[in-house]
Structure formats: structure tokens, C-alpha cells
Amino acid sequence: MTDDISLPVFTLKRGTLPMLVSIPHLGREIPSEISASMSAVAANNDDCDWHLDRLYAVVKELGASVITPTCSRYVIDLNRPPDGQNLYPGQKTTGLVPIDTFDEKPLYPDGRAPSQEEVARRREKYWKPYHEALMQELARL
Template sequence: MKPVYALHRGSAPLLISLPHDGTEVPAELAARMTASARRVPDTDWHVSRLYAFARELGASLLVPAHSRYVVDLNRPPDDVSLYPGQNTTGLCPIVQFSGEPVYLDGQQPTPEEIAARVERYWKPYHEALRAEIARLRETHGRVVLWEGHSIRSVVPFLFEGRLPDFNLGTANGASCSPMLQAGLADVLAAHGDYSHVVNGRFKGGYITRHYGDPRGNVEAVQLELAQLNYMDEDRFDYLPERAEATQGVLRELLLRCLKA
């Protein structure tokens, strides 16, 4: 059976989770999707490449193989909305960020199929996540879980206007210490060429909210990065020069996480 994730175990108290980096869709599932959905446009494109430098910092990296259209690893298994009253997508999305359908008419997953996908893809990722958090906390006494995400800078279905470049989410301060949140905000404020917000439209998804436990020495932070800062949003091409500048800011943010 093909692995559903790849885990690089690092030596520092930092775990980078990239739950929307995957692009694979099983052939039998792709056959039920619309032509636009088969391009998996809502992928957090290239984030594993963008964060590859973090291995040099000693970070662990957890990366899935499959697309969020198979199952969204950053949604709760009971599919309760993380943003009540706002447009969003679910555990096994049936609508794209564009508002277009993911599936052809009559081909949406049944409750039984969704439960099977949770068993096959969702649970193994979260088991690995829990185990690596436990390993790092046991080794270091603390761990920072960094949720690396990205999204198109303009998605009218989800939010109005243009998204800030760096969108830091800490579940309104519940998933990490005030000191860490303030330190990360200071890093972003020092880079005036980029816009940023803390706990704006994206406050942190299921992983940030569920695993963040500052009192238990597990701090969790989500960064939703506007994709135009490192890639061509229309062609999905990685832009190395633009990405390099963005990586400089990411490096400072991760180094701040490593400060005890």
C-alpha cells in the first residue's frame, strides 16, 4: 500500500505540518470529478519546496501525498464548520474555492465513503502528527507545531478583497503563548514590504486548534501565505527569486519559534 504521508524527523523542537501540499487523486476518484477539479487548483502549491530549508534548522516535516479533495486533513473528522456563517469547504470538499463543483452530477461521496477516506488517509496523518509531537516534547520539554499553508491572494468565495501576504493564526491566542504570538508579529512588522495580519480571516484550522496546548508545552501556529509571494497564481509555477525573498521571512519566523 502506497504511503499516505512522508515524515522527516528532525532534531529541533519544531514540527512543520503541510496538510494541503498533496496533489495525488486516485484514478477512480478523478474519473468522478469535473475537469477543473482534476487540476486540484486549491492545493497549497509548492509549500514543501518553500519550507525545505527548515531541515537545516533541525525541523521535522510532515507532508501528505494526496490532495485535500480526497480528504481535508485540516478539518475535524465530524466535519463541523471551523468558520460558522462563512463560506468554507468541508472534510471531503464538494465545492472548489472558485465556487465550482468538485464532482460531476450525482458523483459526490456518500457518508460511508467519507468515513472510509478518514480511515485510509486522515487518521494515519494525525497519528503521525501526534506521535511526532510527543517525541519532540519528550526530547525537548516543548515543541512548536507550525502549520504551513498558502492560498490565492484573491478568492471572492472565501473573503473580500486581497488577502494580506502573511496571515498568522493562533486561534485568537489560544493555541500558543502570548510571548510567541507577539514575537512572530514583531518579525512580520519588521518587514514592511509585506502586509500581514494576526487572527484575521484565517485564525488556524483544526490542527492548530486541536493540538495547540500552551500549558502542555505544545504551541501551534498557522501561517496562511498569499501565493503570489512565491509563485504564479494562475499557472501554478514556482518563482524561485520571489520565493527566496519570502523564505527569508519564513526563516526568521521559524527561528523565533525555536527561541525557548
């Protein structure tokens, strides 16, 4: 968790090949204004794509573009549509702004889950810039 609200939303390393790798669950930061309302479970920040940056380092070296978020998927899940619809019907999902883990452990104490206004704010601040960068980089390639 971080107090630094000036962290970039994402990092984009532009390459020379017509290839873009997005690692939407690599981020680990949870801004303090969000973590203040979260449960102790969220502090563990376990639901992350561990070491994928190292796994995909070779494609970056070969010239692919790579985009990674700064914030945890507990802030917002960048691998979801903006309306948060389930990508896998019939399976457990955590939504655009998760309120619990895949193990159904609450990320927020009772009554502290993000409001619809807060979900919209996070979508504007984190989801939208990440996806705009994806589209711009694909157009460039």
C-alpha cells in the first residue's frame, strides 16, 4: 500500500515489433485513500500475476511493447469490460472493482464496499487510461 498518489497508472515500454503484451494483474500498489477502507485481507495482496514481468522480459528484449499497471487488481480489475460483466458465465468472478477474493474473503469490512460513484471514479482514473493506452499502442503498431 502506498501514500504516493502521484504514481503513474501504468508503465508502457514501447517496442519495435508489431507485438503488444498486456499484463493487467501485475500491479501491487493500493493507494492509501483506497486501502484505508479495506480489510486486512487486502493488505496481503495475494491475487497478482506473480513474476509475469520476468517471464515476459524476453519479449521486451526482442522488441515487443509491454504495458503493466501500477495498482493491484483489488483497486480495479483491468482485465474486465468497463461494465464489469462476467467474462466466464457460470464461474466465480470478482467484478470490475472486487469486493472479495476468489476465495470469497471480504476485501472490505461490512458497509465499506465501494459505492457506484467510487467504482465510476476508479474506472475513470485507472481503467480508462490503461485501455486508451492499449488502443493507442495497437494503432501505432
